[in-house]
Amino acid sequence: MPHRTGTTSLRSLKVLVPFLLVCLAETTLFNLPFWESLFFPATQTVSVTTGTGISVQDGRYTIIGTADAVLRLQLPESSGMTIRNVLLDMAQPSESGHFTAGHTFTVIPSIKDEGHSTSAANTNAAHVSEGLVSTHYIRLHTAGKVKSLSLSFSDDEGASFALSSVRINARPPFHWTWSRFLCVLAAVYLVYVFWPTRSMYQWRLNLRENRQKTVLAVFLVVQALVLVLTTQLILPSHVFASTYLTAHGAFINDDNQYNHLADAILAGHAYLDLPVPDWLTTMTNPYDPPSRAAMTAKTGEPTYWDYAFFDGKYYSYFGVLPALLTFVPFKLMTRHDLRTDAAVALFAVAFLLASAFFLRRIFARYARNVSFGVYLASCLGFVTGCGVLVQTFLPKIYSLPILSALTFTLCGLALWLGARKRHGRMSKSSLMLGAFCIALTLGCRPQFVLTALFAFPIFAQEICERLFFSRRGLTNTLCAVLPFLLCGAAAMAYNHVRFGSFFDFGAQYNLTGFDMVRSERSLARLPWALWLYLFQPLNVTAVYPFLKQVDSASMYHGFLIMEPTYGGLFAFAPMALFVVCIPRFHCQLRRLLPLAALMAGYAFVVLTVDMRIGGVSSRYLSDFSWTILAVACVVVAVVLQEYEPGLEPNVAASSMRTVILYTFVILVLAGVAVSYWNLLSDGKFGELRTYNNTLYRLVESWFLPLA
Incomplete structure (x- = not known):
């Protein structure tokens, strides 16, 4: 004891x-x-003089010109002095009583010291935020004594700050x-909880155990809270508060498109009740962006951005199902609009739960002896690697069709994977509900309906046993097929009402940054898209925020639509690299191979379609990355089982299992770290630096010890 x-x-x-x-x-x-x-020399207060680009009035310094916007420090010793830092004692901004970084100034110190005696040398820029006192201290690394020191401000005209004093060698x-x-x-404890030495990697997955249910519940709650908080990082309330103009007033950005669609549904029609300029209906090609912009400049009447336009009316080409499930009921119950970011948060949590359900079922089918630890780490890597952070960080309408389609697809496949019961019987409810979930993707993001083909490898044994496509299996066949017929008929009817065609979902009528009706869709773009979507490495720099977007897309001589990109799937979800183990362990994975092959084919087809229609977008990774990650998770579980110690100790097998487990967990954690850190990257749609500068600069200030 x-x-x-x-x-x-x-x-x-x-x-x-x-x-x-x-x-x-x-x-x-x-x-x-x-x-x-x-260990600094004594602190001294120094006076400053300003260049012609800065004016001073009542202690407030205003930048009036980009040339010679300089503060020159009047050093007390002409022979030079030792300087370790400069403190710009700025006044704190006040905004409604809450913390704010205020304006951030880019300051470039120019130093003449013993190592630069004839002319001053510029150092790297420092970012000084009014509300972050720690940034007011600019660390300097000089070569001997400093003879002169000036601070240049490379900011827009009109920026101003209150400066009470300037000190050298100040003590932070x-x-x-x-x-x-x-x-x-939180980051350290994440590593601690998932580190391979934890006992949960010894538990065989059995969610009937209370300890496993408790740990899984805690994981899901914490992950759900993180996803919900991610939707609020860019402070989206102002995004949905009103419309705004872009491209010099040429286009109207209205991020409440699903609310307009809900209004249309409740009014009993498919078109949106939005004003259409008369000139738009008479244009030879209304899908030509420069022509629309020119007409707006001429008439003063802008057009809506990313709305479908057909036969003189605006439509929403995005799947209607998210509107039916959330926006319409909310409007009926409250008489108010549902904010899109709230709907994104809801579907992100639903996707999280669907992912846990799907992985549990796919492990039960293809890797029954998987440990709880591997299952939990797979959930973490799978959810993050599927691009859910991209969808939640910019919580606009674009995320809803993808998240809802992912949720329904994973639920449907999970139901199918568990449809076979004891004694070879098939669960009719699982068959029908699974088919219904996958069929519903026609109302979300139609390409996901191709996952219905996964039924053939999933039910391969049952098909051979004549439990489908036979008189004995007639009921099973109807349960699997009838939901697709019903949902397909509804989708076709909705398409016909909008665009006069049963098979036209309307994406090509989108009023966006290029002509989707006439755009060329050359397959010559495919190699570049494959590289960018899958293999593009991270662009790492030594300057905050340390990850930079990919600058040059390719050598493709044509119009390759490319949204801000920061790396491919294998960079942000390196656990996917385990798919390369399939040839080595093909015998152990033979039951998985048919499904894995079909998933690979699905990923290739969807990637190709996305490339040809929409180009390259990090959002589209969610369309197909989940198939690669699902296969990788099963491969890891099967490979670990191959090196499971038997009755007799095997040092080599045990060592190999340890290496594989550590590699898997490290890759999962690395992918999570990179995915979350990338939210800080500049150039993103809704970049944090623009939409939530306080948070962006606060994180930047954490790295001042490196300056």
Whole structure:
């Protein structure tokens, strides 16, 4: 008993190790500017003079010109002095009583020291935010004594700041940054919880056990909260508050398209009740963006952006089902519009639950002896790798069809995977509900309906046993086919009402940045799309936020539509690399191979269709990445089982299993880290620097000890 008590106490203490390490890092590493300032020369206040690009009035400095916008420090010693930093003591901005970074100024120190005695040398730019005191201290690394020092401001005209004093060799205060501490603590505990030494990697997956149900429930709740919070990072309330003009007033951005569709449905028609300029209906080619912009400049009447236009009316070409499931009921119950970001959060949580359900079923079919730890790590990697963060970070209408289609597809496949019961009987309800879920994707994102073909490898044995496509299997066949006929008929009728064709979903009528009706769809773009979607490595830099978007798309001499891209699937979800193990373990994976082959074919077809119609967009990764990740998860589980220790100890097998497990977990965690960090990247649609500058600059200030 004492031994057990001692072991329990030791395990309890181990839980505190990450906490103590983060406390140590916050105290030492992250407060390095304070500790090193203890050895600085004495602090001195210096006066400044301004260049012609800065005016001063009542202690407020205003940039009036980009040339010579300089503060020149009047150093007290003409022979030079030792300078370790400069403090710009700016006044704190006040905005409704809440914390704000205020305006962020780009400051470039220019130094003449013993290493640059004839002319001043510029250093890298520093970002000084009014509301972040830690950024007011600009660390300088000089070559000997400084003879002159000036600070250039490369900001737009009109920017101003209140400056009470300028000091050199100032001592930054010791500051415990709670936001940084909590974020680092969460990241460290994420690694701690999922590290391969945890006991959950020894538990055989059995969700009937209370401990497994509890851990899974905690994981799902935490992950759901994170996804919901992600939808609020760019402060989307202002996005949906009103319309706004883009492209110099040529186009109307209205991000409440599903609310307009809900109004149309409740009014009993398919077109949207939005004003259409008379000139748009008479244009020879209304889908030509420059021509529309020219007519707007001429008439003063802008057109809606990313709305379908057909036969003189606006339509929504996005799938109607999300509107029917959320926006219409909400409007009926509250008489108010549902904000799109709330709907995105709802479907993101639904996708999370569907992913856990799907992975549980696919493991039960193809890797029954998988451990709970591998299952939980697979859930983490699968959810993040499917691009859900891309969908939630910019919570607009574009995310809803994809998230809803993913949710219904995963639920449908999970139901099919578990449709076979004991004694070889088929669950009619699972067959019908699974088919119904997949068929509903016709009302979300139609290409997902191709996953219905997965029924053939899933039910291959049952088809051979004549449980389908026979007199004995007539009921099973009808359960699997009838939902597609019903949903297909509804989708075709809706298409015909809108566009006069049963098979036209209307995407080509979109009023967007290129002519989708006449755009060329050369397959010569395919190699570049494959590279960008799958293999493009990360563009890592040494400057915050450290990940940069891909600059040059390709050498393709044509019109390749390309939204901001930061890396391919294997860069953001490196766990997908485990699919390369299939040839080596094809015997152990023979039951999975037919489904894996069809999933690969589906991914290729959907990638090709997306490339030809919409070009390259990180959002479209969610259309097909889940198939590759699902196969990778099963491959990992099967390979680990291959090296499972038997009755007799096998050191080589045990070592190989350890290597594989560590590799898998590290790749999962690396993918999660890169995916979340990429939310800070510049150039994204809805980039954090523009929409939530306070958060963006707050995170940037965490790295000041590196300056």
